[in-house]
Amino acid sequence: MKSILEIQNIGKKYRIQHLAGGYLSLRERMVSALKFQRNEAEDFWALKNVSFEVQPGESIGIIGRNGAGKSTLLKILSKITPPTTGRIISRGRIASLLEVGTGFHPELTGRENIFFNGSLLGMKRRAIEAKFDEIVDFSGVEKFLDTPLKHYSSGMQLRLAFAVAAFLEPEILIIDEVLAVGDTEFQKKCLGKMENVSKSGRTILFVSHQLGVVSQLCRRAILVKEGEIADMGDTLDIINKYNASFHQSTGFVRGHQKRTDIFFQSIQLADRSGTSRYNFLHHEEMILDLSVFSEKYHSMVFVSVAIQNSLGRKVFTTERPLEQFYRPGEIKLRVELPMQFLAPGSYSVYAAIHVPRTNTFDELDRICDFTISDGGSEFAKYEGAWFYGDVFADCKWESHY
Amino acid sequence: MTESVEYSIESSGRKLFDWKELWRYRELFYFFTWRDIKIKYKQTFLGFLWAILQPLMMMTIFTLFFGKALNIPSQNLPYPVYVFSGLLIWNLFSSGLTSASNSMVNNALIIKKIYFPRLIIPVSSILVALFDFLMAFILFIGILIIYQQPVSWLAVILWPLAMLIGIIATLGLGSWLAALNVKYRDFRYVIPFLVQVLFFLTPVIYPLSMLKYPILQYMLVCSPMYAAVELFRYPLTGITPDFYFVGASLLSGLILLLVGIFYFKRTEDFFADFA
Numbered sequence: 001m002k003s004i005l006e007i008q009n010i011g012k013k014y015r016i017q018h019l020a021g022g023y024l025s026l027r028e029r030m031v032s033a034l035k036f037q038r039n040e041a042e043d044f045w046a047l048k049n050v051s052f053e054v055q056p057g058e059s060i061g062i063i064g065r066n067g068a069g070k071s072t073l074l075k076i077l078s079k080i081t082p083p084t085t086g087r088i089i090s091r092g093r094i095a096s097l098l099e100v101g102t103g104f105h106p107e108l109t110g111r112e113n114i115f116f117n118g119s120l121l122g123m124k125r126r127a128i129e130a131k132f133d134e135i136v137d138f139s140g141v142e143k144f145l146d147t148p149l150k151h152y153s154s155g156m157q158l159r160l161a162f163a164v165a166a167f168l169e170p171e172i173l174i175i176d177e178v179l180a181v182g183d184t185e186f187q188k189k190c191l192g193k194m195e196n197v198s199k200s201g202r203t204i205l206f207v208s209h210q211l212g213v214v215s216q217l218c219r220r221a222i223l224v225k226e227g228e229i230a231d232m233g234d235t236l237d238i239i240n241k242y243n244a245s246f247h248q249s250t251g252f253v254r255g256h257q258k259r260t261d262i263f264f265q266s267i268q269l270a271d272r273s274g275t276s277r278y279n280f281l282h283h284e285e286m287i288l289d290l291s292v293f294s295e296k297y298h299s300m301v302f303v304s305v306a307i308q309n310s311l312g313r314k315v316f317t318t319e320r321p322l323e324q325f326y327r328p329g330e331i332k333l334r335v336e337l338p339m340q341f342l343a344p345g346s347y348s349v350y351a352a353i354h355v356p357r358t359n360t361f362d363e364l365d366r367i368c369d370f371t372i373s374d375g376g377s378e379f380a381k382y383e384g385a386w387f388y389g390d391v392f393a394d395c396k397w398e399s400h401y
Numbered sequence: 402m403t404e405s406v407e408y409s410i411e412s413s414g415r416k417l418f419d420w421k422e423l424w425r426y427r428e429l430f431y432f433f434t435w436r437d438i439k440i441k442y443k444q445t446f447l448g449f450l451w452a453i454l455q456p457l458m459m460m461t462i463f464t465l466f467f468g469k470a471l472n473i474p475s476q477n478l479p480y481p482v483y484v485f486s487g488l489l490i491w492n493l494f495s496s497g498l499t500s501a502s503n504s505m506v507n508n509a510l511i512i513k514k515i516y517f518p519r520l521i522i523p524v525s526s527i528l529v530a531l532f533d534f535l536m537a538f539i540l541f542i543g544i545l546i547i548y549q550q551p552v553s554w555l556a557v558i559l560w561p562l563a564m565l566i567g568i569i570a571t572l573g574l575g576s577w578l579a580a581l582n583v584k585y586r587d588f589r590y591v592i593p594f595l596v597q598v599l600f601f602l603t604p605v606i607y608p609l610s611m612l613k614y615p616i617l618q619y620m621l622v623c624s625p626m627y628a629a630v631e632l633f634r635y636p637l638t639g640i641t642p643d644f645y646f647v648g649a650s651l652l653s654g655l656i657l658l659l660v661g662i663f664y665f666k667r668t669e670d671f672f673a674d675f676a
Contacts (some may be wrong), residue, residue: 014674027587079410079516080673088410102514105436107443112436119432120515148443 002091004172004203005054005077009086012047012072046072047083047227056092056171059204061214061235063242064224070207073224074098074176077205092171092203095122099176101161106150110141110160113149117164131167138189139163166193172203188381191216210383211239212344212374215281236281236375243279243373251276252349252367262301262322262353263362265291265330269349269370278368281375282344282392288335288368292353297326301361305335306350307342312366314350315342315390322353343390344374344383418666419518426517433525437500438532452536456492460485463606473607476638479548483634487605489534489541490633493567494626495596497530501575502592505583505672512672519669520662523579527571534564556636563633566654570625573657576665583675584668604630609646622646625654 047069054060062070076083078096103120104113114135118128128135136142139159141152149157175194194217198204208214214221214235221238223231231241251268268289271277280286288305304319318335325331349368354360374380382388442448460481467473468480475483501523505512508522545552582588603626612618621627622643628650631642 075673076410080513082670083410086411089407090410091407096515098514103511105440107440108436112439116432116436119428120511120517125428125432 003053004056004058004091005205006089007050007052007054007077007086008088010047010050010073010076010083010088011045011085012069012076012081013084014044014046016042016044045227047076050086050224050227050229052222052229052232054172054203054205056203057198057201058220059198059206059218061218061221061238062205062207062224063209063211063214063221063238064230068224069227070224071098071176072227074174074205074207078174090172093122094172094174095168095170096174097121097165097168097176098174100165101157104149104157104161107148109148110145110152113160114164117161118167121165121168122170123168127169135163135167138166138193162190166190169197170202172205173197174205176207177209191381210374210380211242212376212380212383215239215374216376216380239373239375240279240281243371244277250278252351252364260361261296262292262294262298264351264353264364265293267291267349267351267364267368269368278370280370280372282342282372282377283340283375285339286337286370288337288349290333290335290351292322292331292333293329294322294326294331295328297323297328298355299323300355300358302354302356303333304352304354307337308348308350308366309390310346312348315347317350340377341391342372343379343388343392344372344377345390346371423518423520426521429517429521430525430528433521434528434532437526437529441529449536452533453540456485456488456537457540459488463488467606474611476608476610476634476640478550478634478637482544482548482550482637484606485541485544486634486637487603487630489537490563490567490629491600491603491605491626492537493530493534493564494571494629495600496533497527497568497571498575498578499592499596500526500529501571502578502582502588505579506586506589509583519672520576520665523576523665524572527568527575530571531564531568550637553636553639559632559636563629566629566632566651567626569658570629570654573625573654573659573661575661577657577661580661580665580668580672583672599624599626603627618646619649622649623653625650625657628654 050069050073062073064070072081074096075081075098077088078094078098080096080098101113101117103117105116108116114132115125115128118135119125136145139156139162141156141160144152144156149160152160191213194204198217204217206214206217218235220233221235222229223238223242225245231238251266252264253266254264266289268276269278270287270289271280272285272287274287290303290305292303301322302319303322304317306314306317309315320333322331325333347370348366349364349370350366351362351364352360353362374383377392379388379392442451445451447454463484464481468475468484473480478486504522504526505519512519512522544550578588578592582592602621603624604621609618609621609627609631612621628647631647631650635642
């Protein structure tokens with residue numbers, strides 16, 4: 001099949017002018033012309049050599065840090081600003097949603113805003129009329145349809161804005177970080193709607209900082225770094241790479257010999273394949289490798305490991321008596337941490353070798369910082385918006401009368 | 402969705418005029434105009450009546466000061482009829498020009514977020530002025546009846562023609578200033594001044610024949626609105642305007658249109674970066 005979008009070698013150069021007022025003034029322009037002096041300008045490439053293809057029906061997530069060039073890319077794709085180099089071939093109609101409620105006017109009523117905004121987003125008047133009831137239904141503001149928008153609460157305005165956007169039906173939909181706002185219940189509704197859009201065979205390009213939402217919606221992702229495509233591939237892989245680039249943690253390695261009889265030599269976190277890693281998706285298996293050194297046999301000694309949340313508070317503890325594994329010298333232990341248990345967030349490890357309530361041989365606090373990212377959980381919609389706890393719990397729900 | 406849409410986005414080489422695209426976006430002309438008219442008269446007690454009241458009050462003031470006090474000649478027309486006919490077509494130009502020039506800056510938020518042919522914005526604000534013109538035109542007919550002013554049948558051709566000339570002049574200068582305003586906000590301050598100067602340089606409240614020096618007359622007929630005002634009044638006065646004068650004025654209107662649209666199209670790609 002022919003790809004629906006071909007992005008070939010796109011580059012975008014901006015000239016950063018060192019101006020006092022923020023925009024050009026005629027005086028400055030004239031003065032510099034009189035002095036035969038060129039305006040001092042610096043070239044800045046917001047995008048360089050960006051090329052990729054999108055197949056029809058594909059949903060692609062675009063991730064990267066702030067200022068990496070994601071939004072510039074979307075602006076070029078939506079024809080708002082032209083590229084400096086390269087070209088894009090599109091084989092479908094593009095609608096872009098870089099903001100919800102563009103063109104909303106406070107003096108216009110809800111009804112009038114639906115029409116104006118819908119038309120701006122590229123909907124035909126007939127299509128808006130046909131879907132008007134559904135849009136109103138989705139927004140839940142039918143009571144205030146003929147009230148000027150300025151009397152709406154900000155939440156209501158947002159719902160109305162999303163409702164119009166949700167009924168867009170282009171072949172290619174470009175969405176920028178718009179789901180980060182709005183109440184969570186409504187976000188969920190929108191996400192569901194967007195999933196339907198992508199299932200119905202439309203192509204979606206999606207920019208977001210909410211990685212959970214990206215992995216829920218998109219199977220392929222592009223990592224943008226300093227204006228260039230750093231990586232492209234399976235969404236979960238890309239998210240992991242992205243997280244890894246953020247967070248450089250190391251495991252724990254004891255630097256000097258400890259004087260006690262029993263102590264930790266090293267503690268590392270690794271994935272299933274044994275590679276040391278400190279960024280995981282919530283449904284990935286995590287393995288904690290402990291190396292304990294013990295010269296003499298002690299009875300009643302326990303090795304306890306706890307996971308601490310970002311506040312340093314223990315989420316849970318797991319422990320075993322050391323005698324179960326005892327051998328003189330180095331004892332290598334492997335702890336498998338449960339998957340789909342820790343909720344997305346940053347955590348660290350607490351570890352201790354002790355005789356409960358009596359004697360502590362070794363104690364390590366807040367080592368091996370690691371992060372858990374949402375790999376598309378049912379709570380992805382809350383990402384960055386609402387803290388729902390440290391752990392996922394599988395609860396049984398039923399109705400009874 | 403069987404039709405295949407294939408197009409490319411490139412750095413340059415966009416067609417200067419993409420009629421097909423404008424046609425595809427035709428509904429936006431309507432929606433922008435509709436929105437601006439709605440907003441203009443929202444939360445006003447008198448609403449659309451303002452479109453009539455404004456020129457009516459202007460007419461009264463000019464009649465008192467220029468007609469009665471200064472006794473300015475009015476080509477054999479009752480002075481109120483003379484000045485209102487001029488104001489009617491002049492207001493189309495002045496309010497169209499003012500709002501078109503500021504339109505791109507006022508809609509900067511939309512420009513930065515959504516693509517559509519940018520020309521829709523200044524054109525729509527001129528259409529708003531056209532709406533006001535048509536409202537005031539109803540009053541004009543009323544005034545003609547009150548003063549029992551005979552009108553030549555040529556009005557059927559010349560009034561729409563004058564309107565068209567007015568729109569061309571407004572669109573040319575308006576789109577040029579709109580584009581310049583995006584880049585240099587200085588034009589925000591230039592526009593009201595420019596409109597004021599052009600008002601006195603156009604025979605709205607006095608006839609061209611009042612000017613004694615031919616050099617002044619030559620200067621005035623270069624105003625693109627000269628032709629519109631003279632042609633609009635011709636069915637009332639029956640005084641044939643100088644052919645070359647009208648020609649010069651028409652020519653300057655057409656040149657303005659070309660320059661304005663060309664400059665607008667050449668810079669529109671970068672509006673989102675500057676606005």
